Amino acid sequence: MSQELAFFIDYSRCIGCQACVQACEECDTHRGASMIHLETIDRPGSVQTTPQVCMHCENPICARVCPADAIKQTPEGVTQSSLKPRCIGCSNCVLACPFGVPKYKAEIDQMMKCDYCLDRTSTGKRPMCATVCPSQALAFVTLEHIEKTRRGRAVNEWVFGDEVVRTKVYVVVPPEVDTVRADLVQLGKKRAPEIDRDDVAAILEGG
């Protein structure tokens, strides 16, 4: 199992260069349309950016909420863009996805999203974004390779309140973390006062 190639996201490596965004639209099946999202978290405060591909949930909520049954999962566990003849453009999937991945494209009246570069991955090639990524924040390698070469730990289990979501795509997190908890209760907690490590003035004053 660990010899199988898998997709890993390591947010701490991302440098925001957009090579992934530019390369995604060069994929032959959806040329001219980029499916990956690169988020700038808070440019006034930081240079942090994060890439977001479809996490390919084991039990994809986007498909579950689709009233037209337009979103299908392949036997390999890849959740695909909506089927054109079925998609009614309702955007249920856009609202339901916990990762903000599907986007409704008004010009074609259809939801499109990252499809794990199925045309490439099904023929032994690596996805465009993970192949070109200069920081390897996006990597398409074996789990064994990640475990051997990264300090962090690859996890694919997410907790959203009462809901546990398992995904085909892994994220690399600090070694002490085994599940990504996105519980709302963590919000609003007071943080211990510390230097804002993204503020150069504060760094200069704090030493």
Add this chain to the structure above:
Amino acid sequence: MAKLPAPIETLVERYGPHRHYVPEGGWQPIGEPDRLVKTHCCFCGQQCGIQLKVKENRVVGFEPWEDFPFNQGKLCPKGVKRYLQDGHEDRLRSPLERTDGGFREIGWDAALDRTAREIKRIHAEHGNDAFAILTGASITNERAYLMGKFARVAVRTANIDYNGRLCMVSAGAASKKIFGIDRAANPWSDIPKAEVILIAGANIAECAPITTDYLWRARENGAKIIVLDPRLTPIARTVDLFIPVRSGGDIGIFNGMLHVMIERGWINREFLAAHTTGWEEVERTVAKYTPEYAAKIAGVPASMIVRAAELWGPAKSSFLLHSRGIEHHTKGVDNCMAAINLVVATGRIGREGCGYAMITGQGNGQGAREQGQKAEQLPGMRDIDNPEHRKYIAGVWGVEEETIPHKGLTAVPLVEAIHEGKIKGLLLLCFNPMVSLPNQTYIREALEKLEYFVVLDFFMSETARHADVILPTALMEEDAGTTTNTEGRVILHQKAVEPPPGTREDWRVACDLAERLGVGDKFRFGSSKEIFDELRVASKGGIADYYGITWERIEKEKGVFWPCPALDHPGTPRLYEGAKFGHPDGKAHLKGIEWRPATEEPDEEFPIILTTGRVVAQYLSGTQTRRIGALDDQAPQPSCEMHPRLAAKLGVVDRDFVKVESRRGAIVVRALVVKTIRPDTVFVPYHWPTDRAANRLTVRAIDPISNIPEFKICAVRVKKVEKPDDDTWALPPEAGGLR
């Protein structure tokens, strides 16, 4: 007279820059290409391997080249979109001649005849050196070699230099002084093996993106990373120690670190005694650089300098990387030497995981500085004033040694000589001074004084607009040839497609002109490969010895590192193994470095430091990338980056128009208010022309040794303005407008 022949709007409308979005044949699936050409990206010194998809003699797309060892398929956005230059509507497809109202198309013979005639006229009226040549570092080794020979043998002028003068010369001079060789000491594969990495003045995420993975691999292996930069760059965000050094204060950090290392005994005295000279002087010099003293120079807390020394000093292996941030100064060479002192003092060089490298900027930033197109240089990194070197090259070229001119003017003094009326004619290729040279107003005045100005380019650059004649040339993918990447690895750019009708390769143009100048017999080359074979011989026995490198070997071995003196020599990925340095005595020659202020420090009138640099989506003067829609959209115009504290003082909020003014000129751009920059500094990237050119503001002051301009520090004032009031703001942003 080389004033613009038509209003700038008219020239932009006719010749661009226009943004090109849609690939050849549209966005539909490519399917199977006719050919997949294994070649390299033309942008930046990393020279990543890439495969270009070719269909019906057009480049229609790309596929990563995962077997190429340096980048293993990785690319930055520039590499991904480079193929969109093919079929660009702005491509020049006929020689052009200036008229009263613009340019008109003329034939190649007419254009070449006129150029040869003008060279001869200027020679007769003003002497050979009154005709100058300026070239670039984004051309192949073959073209760089040929331009050096063309200048000395065909035009017989001393005055040839190149735009690497704005890029690699401080690093090169420092390495040459200390080690006797101007090249990265180690291959990149050594980076992940180092315990500690010091990155000085290098925005790796944007200017050498694929090097990021090497850094992060080192970090995964446990390496500590230190970054010196006035801006918190994407690399700096997550490293172990980010030192937001004041621009020009780097020597404070380096000498301060060395001071602490001496105090704590983290110096390899055995190594220094056996393999170096000058250490005593270094030790004497840094004695006064206590952390407190050094911190004042560097503009950071003393504790950071101590911490840096604690990380760097006791490590068993280490790697230093530096680039333009410490090199673009009137003390650029000194900055690099002070940095390298940290490497040599520990003896951590010439071994696996131990060494240093400068990160080259331009496509052939390494190779183009070796082949003899620099003012002071002959091929093989030979010295143009050394009688032995002259004799050897005269033999290769089949000319009398006395006919080879001696050292000429470097780029900035050369333009000054044009301004002073001493140089009357100029041939320019691969160079866009109307974006890239400091003090743009002065540069424009100089170009306007030329009696004859001929430009070789594939697009109408901002500089080409001033030309009398423009000769349309070939793109990298339309001509084969070698470059040398940032590691010193010589690689081969394959010809993917034929140049479009009406255009001609640079080297053919040089040969055609040489014929008209009466030395055609010295320029009988049938292909770029034949030029390489002459280059190999010319470099033989020199420092940058390519003799053992052939195109066939490069293909087979995926690049060969110089020096490679014989066909059965494996090449030299790592220099200085066994602590054998490049000087005749085999030692490293150290020198104590004292800090000195910049040419223009901030004062009451101009109280803010301006520093300039690059963004990831644009390449150099933007002649190519401002024409590629997807890249230009990523960074469509420059902004003035400033800290919220400075912004508050100036009454500026994010996205306001601000006028940035120096003693030499002013530009209006939008403010980008971010916490990721020192509050005493503003940053403006330099890729744009006209009233958006950061180089309107920069100071025309050069390092006394390397002659690099001081792009990284000058004094400005910034104020909010309601709207731009210049003549060019309404142009499209890619042409220098503002939105």
